[in-house]
Structure formats: structure tokens, C-alpha cells
Amino acid sequence: MAFSDAVRAGFRKDLEGLKEAGIFKVERFIHSAQAADIEVEFPAGSPPRKAINMCANNYLGLSSHPEVVKAAHAGLDSRGYGMSSVRFICGTQDIHKELEGRMTAFLGTEDTILFPSCMDANAGVFEALLNESDVMISDRLVHASIIDGIRLCKAEHDTFKHANMEHLESKLELHKDKRLKVVITDGVFSMDGDTAPLGELVALCERRGAMVFVDDSHSTGFIGKTGRGTHEKYGVVGKIDIITTTFGKALGGASGGCVSGRREIVEMCRQRARPYLFSNTIAPVVVAGVLRVLDILAGSTERRDKLEKNAAYWRKGLTEAGFVLKEGDTPIVPVMLFNAKLSQDFSRDLFEHGIYAIGFFFPVVPKGAARIRTQISAGHETRHLDKALEAFIKVGKKHGILGKTKEEIVARYGA
Amino acid sequence: MATTDEIRDIVLKYVKDEYLEDEDQEVGYETPLISGGIVDSFSMVSLKRFVENKYKVQIPEDKATPEAFDTVTRIAALVQAFLEKKA
Numbered sequence: 001m002a003f004s005d006a007v008r009a010g011f012r013k014d015l016e017g018l019k020e021a022g023i024f025k026v027e028r029f030i031h032s033a034q035a036a037d038i039e040v041e042f043p044a045g046s047p048p049r050k051a052i053n054m055c056a057n058n059y060l061g062l063s064s065h066p067e068v069v070k071a072a073h074a075g076l077d078s079r080g081y082g083m084s085s086v087r088f089i090c091g092t093q094d095i096h097k098e099l100e101g102r103m104t105a106f107l108g109t110e111d112t113i114l115f116p117s118c119m120d121a122n123a124g125v126f127e128a129l130l131n132e133s134d135v136m137i138s139d140r141l142v143h144a145s146i147i148d149g150i151r152l153c154k155a156e157h158d159t160f161k162h163a164n165m166e167h168l169e170s171k172l173e174l175h176k177d178k179r180l181k182v183v184i185t186d187g188v189f190s191m192d193g194d195t196a197p198l199g200e201l202v203a204l205c206e207r208r209g210a211m212v213f214v215d216d217s218h219s220t221g222f223i224g225k226t227g228r229g230t231h232e233k234y235g236v237v238g239k240i241d242i243i244t245t246t247f248g249k250a251l252g253g254a255s256g257g258c259v260s261g262r263r264e265i266v267e268m269c270r271q272r273a274r275p276y277l278f279s280n281t282i283a284p285v286v287v288a289g290v291l292r293v294l295d296i297l298a299g300s301t302e303r304r305d306k307l308e309k310n311a312a313y314w315r316k317g318l319t320e321a322g323f324v325l326k327e328g329d330t331p332i333v334p335v336m337l338f339n340a341k342l343s344q345d346f347s348r349d350l351f352e353h354g355i356y357a358i359g360f361f362f363p364v365v366p367k368g369a370a371r372i373r374t375q376i377s378a379g380h381e382t383r384h385l386d387k388a389l390e391a392f393i394k395v396g397k398k399h400g401i402l403g404k405t406k407e408e409i410v411a412r413y414g415a
Numbered sequence: 416m417a418t419t420d421e422i423r424d425i426v427l428k429y430v431k432d433e434y435l436e437d438e439d440q441e442v443g444y445e446t447p448l449i450s451g452g453i454v455d456s457f458s459m460v461s462l463k464r465f466v467e468n469k470y471k472v473q474i475p476e477d478k479a480t481p482e483a484f485d486t487v488t489r490i491a492a493l494v495q496a497f498l499e500k501k502a
Contacts (some may be wrong), residue, residue, distance in 0.1 A: 158460065159460075161434075362452055
């Protein structure tokens, strides 16, 4: 037996190490559909408790929307459950092509290719396009899936300080002799909730002859006046060469992602991107659901408008209560606690008050920057936000951090 | 050949220019860079490239570990060792 006692002991030791370092992850079981009101079993084995969900990527509140569920049922009935094939053998249905066309129109690009997830899109896209003569220059805070994609690609790699255009320009100068240069950023950064300065970034890349890549997973569906994403917010629709995004967050939240952008880039992905070539694409039932989501968004901006209003209301409430927040105008509102243990205690206490929000700390965020990341949804009503605020204030008082500055919190709890 | 002290000062300046986001942050020769969360292991690539270009040395991947690059002093010692080998 290859999995000997010694091998087992080795893995156990590694797992213990994660526990000792305080970075061992534990799942919480949700007994209801994903929504603002959920029922959570935590710790495992305890009876499910009602809670308000303040940490889902369910930005538009469409994860369990009756029309989306109904469309998914209809898709299941008409196109079946699975494809049992990758796309280029016999795994492409008419609705997959339809969704690609609809996303192209929605994002204002030239073409789109679906991937099993946005993680897969990011893992596959760079290797499909670039070689040793090229360079990828990424913002230091891009998502882990982009880092994996960069690691899989033979092109040279460099980074620039977060959202720092001066530093980016120095890197573009350093790598000016490369065949192709791709500047890589998230549209909305998931941990801080800030947006990339795409107006400046696109202008700089045009001047310096670099392509622009944006992962808009935390934007598609709600950022910009009609929810197209950060490129709409910054007035650069049609100027982003590669957009990757997900159907696993605002657009119904099930699964799947895509690469959307220049026609030839999308075609290169169709020919070469390994997660596209060697894995089944999005299940028909999910495609049918996403198509309905796009219908809903085409009909009205009501949901993204409500989300914007909710996020502003939540941010104002927390600010007036005396919390330290990361500045921004997206539905990601990080409540800064700085100390890792405090973030865990705070999350646990919130759950006691029926609020589900998770604490993040190093290495997910920088050392001394622990926080509760709250995420607002169009599925939240004012009563949800008021109840959550009441709980935040109670727990904030308990820990003595209301009205305190970063320095005061760090002085009391450590960084 | 550059002395270890000279290398330390040049590497420290590069680390400050390249990685520090806020000017109040203090970094010295012994400050843990990677384990301290100042330089993430993914961004370490530009630091490696900088010392290689500056001192015309090649540091193989198995020597360019996060541990070997964790402080300015260790980086300077690593560079010095490769310079001596070259000489």
C-alpha cells in the first residue's frame, strides 16, 4: 500500500500545522437556498439557525430568483442534464453558442468563449496566447486564479504596485522590447472592493503598445450605469482586449465563466486553451439559467440600482457607527479590524446575533489588515441591513472599537 | 567586486522603491520580506531579476527560495556567494 502510515502521518502533520497557524478552513453548511435569509448549521452537527447572509457574491440577488429557477427547469427538460463530452467533440449545444453571443453583446466585445469556470478561463488564457518573447505585467492584488494562469504560461512575468500607474509605466518601459505586452488587472478587487483605474490604465497601455486584460468577476452585471462592468464605469467599452468573468457571482451564481474580447484572441482560446479543450463546458441547465439572467438585466437596471443604493446605505450606516472601512463605492465593504484574532472573534459574535459574515486575515489579506468583508446584495431589504447594522454595533461595542482609529485598534489588539 | 555592505544598501533601496506601498513603512536589513508579507512570493521575481541584472549573476531556481530572499542581508549574502563563485 503506497499510502503508508508514514505518508499518512506526514499529511496529518501538515494539517495540524495549518490548524496551529490558524489558517485551517472549516465549511459551514447551509440548509436553504442561497439568499439574504439562510439557515446555517455551524458548528457542524448543531441545529440549523436562521441568519442574514452578508458574505455571498450574490450581488444581484438572482441566485434563487424564481424566474431563473424556472428557466433552469425548462433548460433541464429541453436540453438534458449533461453533455458527456468536451465542446469540440460533441459537447456544444445551440444554447452554448447563444450564451456566447449574448455575452459578447452584453460586454460590448467582439467574441466570447465559455469556460467551465472563470478560474479555468484565467488558468487557460495566457498560455494560449503568449510565449517566451512576451511579458505579462500584473497588479500585485490580482486574484489567485490569474496567478495560476500566469504560472502556467512561459512568457516573462512582472508585477506593479496596486493600481499605481506610475509604477506600471516604469514596468512597461523596462519591458518595452518584448513582442507582446499584456497588462493584467482585476476590475473590482475582491478583498478591498476598490476598482482598477481603467481610464488611465487603458490610455497608458495605448500609448505604450500593451494589451489590457481585466478580470471583471466582481463587476459584471452591476458596475457601470447598465451593469456591463468596470469598462462601462470608466468609459472604455470596446477598449479592453481581454475580459474574463464569471457566472458564479452576480449572474445567477451557479458556475461557469468566459473569455470575451478580440475575435482572434477568443479563437486562439478555442484552439489552444487547455481547460476549454479538456473539460466539459457549462451544464445546459446552468446555461439556460444564465440566459434568463441576461433577459432580466436587459429589461431593467432596477436590480443594479437597488444594489448601489443598498451598498451606499450600508456604508453610511457603518461609517456613522464609527467603524473603519476601506474606501470605495462597490458592494464589497470591508470592515477593518486589523488583528487576525479579533476578526475571527468578531465573526463568531456576529453569528450569535444572526449575522453571517466571515473574517479574513493573512495570507488572504496583508498582515495587519484583517477584516470582516461584507458583501451587499440587491436581495437585501432595508430590514436586513438595519438588523445587520444593529448586530455590528453591538459586537463593535463589545470589543470597544467603535469610533476608534486604526492606530487605536492596533494599539489595543496588535496588528 | 562589490562588498556585502554595498550590495545590502542597493538591495534595500530597490526593495523600498519596488515594494513599499506607504512611506511610513519601515524596512531594514533584517526585516522579514516574504514571511513578513512585504513581498509576496509571486512578486519576488522582479527582485531576483534585479540582482541578477545588476550583478551579472544567474541564481538557479532551487537557490532562489523564499527563505533565501527573506531578508536583505540574506539576499546580499546569496549574491555575494555567486559573485565569489564567478570570480
